[in-house]
Amino acid sequence: GTAAASTAGGNVTMSTNAEFEPFEYKANGKIVGIDVDIANKVAAKLGKTLQVRDVAFDSLPAELTAGKCDFVAAGMTITDDRKKNMDFSDSYFDAAQAIIVAKGSTIKGKADLKGKKIGVQQGTTGDDYCTKNYKDTPPKRYNKGADAISDLISKRIDAVVIDDYSAQKFVAKNANQVQKLSDALTVEHYAIAVKKGNTQLVSTINGVLKDMKSNGELDKIINKYKSA
Ligand code: GLN
The missing domain is CATH 3.40.190.10 (Periplasmic binding protein-like II)
Known part of the structure; x- marks a missing residue:
């Protein structure tokens, strides 16, 4: 091509x-x-x-x-x-950026994200949002959303910020370990x-x-x- x-x-x-x-x-x-x-x-x-x-x-x-x-x-x-x-x-x-956390996390919404270790997919609007809004704790950037979810499950990070529909798919595959919060961070x-x-x-x-x-x-x- x-x-x-x-x-x-x-x-x-x-x-x-x-x-x-x-x-x-x-x-x-x-x-x-x-x-x-x-x-x-x-x-x-x-x-x-x-x-x-x-x-x-x-x-x-x-x-x-x-x-x-x-x-x-x-x-x-x-x-x-x-x-x-x-x-x-x-x-x-x-779409909107959504927050995924481990089941039982103390992060209940957007207001709890400050200072936390957040995983994003490199170069996405989720990366932009976290980089801009949490200047003191830049996000951890992954090539694949799936790798961020793995790190969330193994507690290397506290949350993942990713597009809502994709978030639903990741959560459905790991429903015992993680959950999507209801807060939407952006309008896209x-x-x-x-x-x-x-x-x-x-x-x-x-x-x-x-x-x-x-x-x-x-x-x-x-x-x-x-x-x-
Ligand atoms: N919608 C987001 C963006 O445009 C993420 C897209 C993706 O990960 N494929 O940055």
């Missing part, structure tokens, strides 16, 4: 970080999830075959600038900082990112999203992976 091919046929390449169930994760050796289903609709619209590149979350912006992919679909939140280096489609999902909107200036691809993606929203397909996909 070379990027930004514009003729029909051939491949269209998406980069992601497949550690973020239900949006992208590995099941039976395949990368699946809400973002993959949306990306397949975009590929179909372009008359191309979807290729997926799985890289670290914090190298996703470079995938676009280096032309290694056509778009990034990674449960990525639209932020002003990111907008400097990439363009975003319309949003397709609303996920979108697909393209190389800055690729207005043609953004408008194709927006067209696909608009159709998927109005015909109920997007809700169907979200519900399928939510309960998977």
Whole structure:
């Protein structure tokens, strides 16, 4: 997949970080999830075959600038900082940062996080939030949310701050050890990112999203992976 091919046929390449169930994760050796289903609709619209590149979350912006992919679909939140280096489609999902703690933890909500050892996924909005709000105790940064959860279970950290839907999946898998608190730390909107200036691809993606929203397909996909 070379990027930004514009003729029909051939491949269209998406980069992601497949550690973020239900949006992208590995099941039976395949990368699946809400973002993959949306990306397949975009590929179909372009008359191309979807290729997926799985890289670290914090190298996703470079995938676009280096032309290694056509778009990034990674449960990525639209932020002003990111907008400097990439363009975003319309949003397709609303999210929030959530707090996960060990069962029985003294941390009951946002107000108890100050001074605690918090795990985040490197380069995410959860990382940004904790870095900004807890300057005296910078978060411990992990490549995978799953590694932060392991450290939480083995008591090396006190809490994990991560996107709410992904948090629900991690908690469901470790329900005896950890729990998600009800506090939401942020309001975020996920979108697909393209190389800055690729207005043609953004408008194709927006067209696909608009159709998927109005015909109920997007809700169907979200519900399928939510309960998977
Ligand atoms: N929504 C968060 C962000 O954009 C986390 C995304 C992820 O971990 N894949 O930073």
